[in-house]
Amino acid sequence: AQTVTQSQPEMSVQEAETVTLSCTYDTSENNYYLFWYKQPPSRQMILVIRQEAYKQQNATENRFSVNFQKAAKSFSLKISDSQLGDTAMYFCAFMKPPTDSWGKLQFGAGTQVVVTP
Amino acid sequence: EAQVTQNPRYLITVTGKKLTVTCSQNMNHEYMSWYRQDPGLGLRQIYYSMNVEVTDKGDVPEGYKVSRKEKRNFPLILESPSPNQTSLYFCASSPPWGRYAIEQFFGPGTRLTVL
Numbered sequence: 001a002q003t004v005t006q007s008q009p010e011m012s013v014q015e016a017e018t019v020t021l022s023c024t025y026d027t028s029e030n031n032y033y034l035f036w037y038k039q040p041p042s043r044q045m046i047l048v049i050r051q052e053a054y055k056q057q058n059a060t061e062n063r064f065s066v067n068f069q070k071a072a073k074s075f076s077l078k079i080s081d082s083q084l085g086d087t088a089m090y091f092c093a094f095m096k097p098p099t100d101s102w103g104k105l106q107f108g109a110g111t112q113v114v115v116t117p
Numbered sequence: 118e119a120q121v122t123q124n125p126r127y128l129i130t131v132t133g134k135k136l137t138v139t140c141s142q143n144m145n146h147e148y149m150s151w152y153r154q155d156p157g158l159g160l161r162q163i164y165y166s167m168n169v170e171v172t173d174k175g176d177v178p179e180g181y182k183v184s185r186k187e188k189r190n191f192p193l194i195l196e197s198p199s200p201n202q203t204s205l206y207f208c209a210s211s212p213p214w215g216r217y218a219i220e221q222f223f224g225p226g227t228r229l230t231v232l
Contacts, residue, residue, distance in 0.1 A: 004159070033219060043205065043226045043228075044225055044226070045160075045207060045209075045223035045226075047221075050219075091159055093160075095219070103148075103211075103219065104150075104175060104176075105152075105160070105162070105209075107152075107159030107160040108159050109157050109159045110159055
């Protein structure tokens with residue numbers, strides 16, 4: 001079974017600074033997908049970024065970028081130029097490619113990010 | 118607007134009183150799923166459905182039932198709720214990505230308290 005570990009329960013960062021969230025996972029699969037989801041106080045789950053394991057290039061979405069290290073099974077998220085609206089719980093999630101069944105998302109415990117003025 | 122809706126958003130109930138949380142999507146997605154979110158555990162899958170009349174258990178199905186009679190709806194049923202089912206519940210749906218479902222769209226969540 002796959003497991004996803006987020007070792008940082010909470011992180012604080014000042015506006016305009018950079019913060020990096022760590023995520024490690026355990027799998028015997030060679031091909032899979034990794035995600036970062038953001039959950040603001042509204043509780044809505046928002047997809048931040050997605051990475052396919054077969055792609056070596058790290059995914060980037062505006063101020064959000066990942067450092068994907070397949071051999072180390074590590075998938076960290078970097079938030080650059082942090083903004084107050086980035087305050088949220090961030091979840092790392094793993095999905096192996098579905099074959100004849102639904103692609104289940106396996107989530108980590110989450111990291112609470114607090115952006116301070 | 119493309120969306121996943123859940124009702125109710127908040128519910129306080131008592132042990133043993135049957136309840137249903139509805140989930141509906143207007144994106145014609147084949148795949149739908151229920152998750153529960155608990156502190157320190159992230160989200161865990163309860164049940165999923167690949168299409169109408171096709172459902173299967175996720176990681177934590179005990180105490181829950183689902184049905185998929187229509188493509189757009191995927192209700193979650195708690196026949197006899199217990200306090201350990203107090204949680205935040207999310208419904209999600211997904212379009213096919215080629216042959217596979219990759220990105221999931223989440224509903225707004227239902228906060229359930231069982232006394």
